Amino acid sequence: MNKRTALIGAALAVVAVLLLIVLSSGGSDSNSATDAGKVPTIVVDKEGHPVGGIADLTYRKGDQIHFEVKVPFEEEVHLHGYDVAKEIPKGGGTVTYDLPAEIEGEFEAELEGHKEPIIDLKVEP
């Protein structure tokens, strides 16, 4: 009984590992902001929503976080965690974020006034 139990456990473990390796071999579908080599620009529409939905930006620790946000009205863009806020003037404008990716984790950039998330930013180890 004991031997059989151990064998079943080992077999299941092997199956689990193989299954997970197969499942995880498809690669990540997250967009690395640094892949394209150009600065991503997040455009916000008149209603305060990001065009194309919330942007996914992924960086490695030590990379340079670099993106722009274009908003057609007066607002404040806030990158949480890194705690960097930038003002959009009356009539709208574009702000640029350019800072080192020092803190690992997942962070949100939002339009403070609208409480609207616009960027889901990941910094991986």
Next chain:
Amino acid sequence: MTILPFAHALASRQDLPIPAWLFAWAASIVLIVSFFALSAAWRKPQFEDEHRRPFSERLSGTLLGLPVQALCGAIGVFLLGVTIYAGLRGTEAPDRNFALTFIFATCWLGFPFFSAIFGDLFRPFNPWRALGRATGGAFRAIAGQRPAHLAYPERLGRWPAAVGLLAFVWIEVVYGRTSIVSVDIEPHAVAIAAFVYSVYTLAMMTVFGVEKWCDRGEAFSVYFGMFGRLGIFGAREGRPYRRRPFSAATSWALVPGSAAVVIASIAATSFDGAQDGAFKDAIESVFNWFTDRGLALTTGLRLTDTIFMLATFAAVAAVYMLGVRGMRTVPGAPSFKELRTGFAHTLIPIALAYLVAHYFSFFVFQEQAQFGYLLSDPLGTGHTDLFGTVTNEVDYKLLSANAIWYIQVGALVVGHVIGLMLAHDRSLVYWPDYRKATASQYWMLAVMVAFTCFGLYLLSVANG
């Protein structure tokens, strides 16, 4: 796990999903450890006796004497008052108001984490218990007799606490939801809820008695006390004592409704973790279905989340019941009801593991805010600096992503092992024949593996 809608309103940093290779390793370790445990475990119950070692009379008298009890109770009442006041009069910014972090991080997570090590730490600081006891003492002094109470309907067991627990979590993760549509939780609403709950609790204590209601119906006493049963200190008949870890858990679930409490705990954490990850697409589909039929956005979202939260509770309960049903097939098994009650305590370590895995980093980050700027400026007005810490910031570099991953996975694996140990131990009570006990544990092993792997899966799924 990560975007907790409410926590999200507080914490600026969320955890990254665990990588696939770590998921694979952890799942494999869980399986190997489980089967090894089944084949090599002990043959006589080890946790049914607490092996109490009482404190000296002097220390007992000090710890449980009136001055210390009154002081602890007064601290609890004071902090409840500060919380309600800060919620009503302070800023509406969730991350700058003392009330939210104190309730949802310091108390909601701090008491389970530390009680699981040291025993029930909430009991002496329970503000409602302190108020109830003080009122009862005043009544005795004036009337010269103990206040009369109605007999508590034992059939209800701990169901009122289970419902209260779900209601609390509903406020946290459904009412306070901040994705799809913005439904921010407001400190003012939380303060009102705390006040209403206080009135309700004091009324129930008046009707049924302070200690009875704390043991059966007061959601926080029951919830924190449940984790306290894993800890090494307890008290009985005016005497604190040291005991074997986890041993007090074996008698906790004998009261009806206890299984519902621990299942509610697992379900609440699961739902919170899956809400913006594993369940995100399904929630959005149902939400769209409601709003397409004319339901307002906020109402549609809350209705959708409520349905999914209750469905998660039902699913967790179903997995446990399947395990119990399976054990019933082993020759010599007691009744289904007895098994259902008898093994419920084995889920407590799983519930704790879920809490640690999902909220540990949030707790570490948010407590820096709690003991930094929130303590100095509880109302968040920006004009107060009581302890000179108002400019302290949260250090998000304190925990690396790797450290968080290992803590999360480690918590789930350790919780799994302790759950298995308790289940194996209890099976030896019902089946003195070791082989039958082992056969019964194939079923509980399946339950534990299901919960642990689901927990790992939730941790591995990216936020939406």
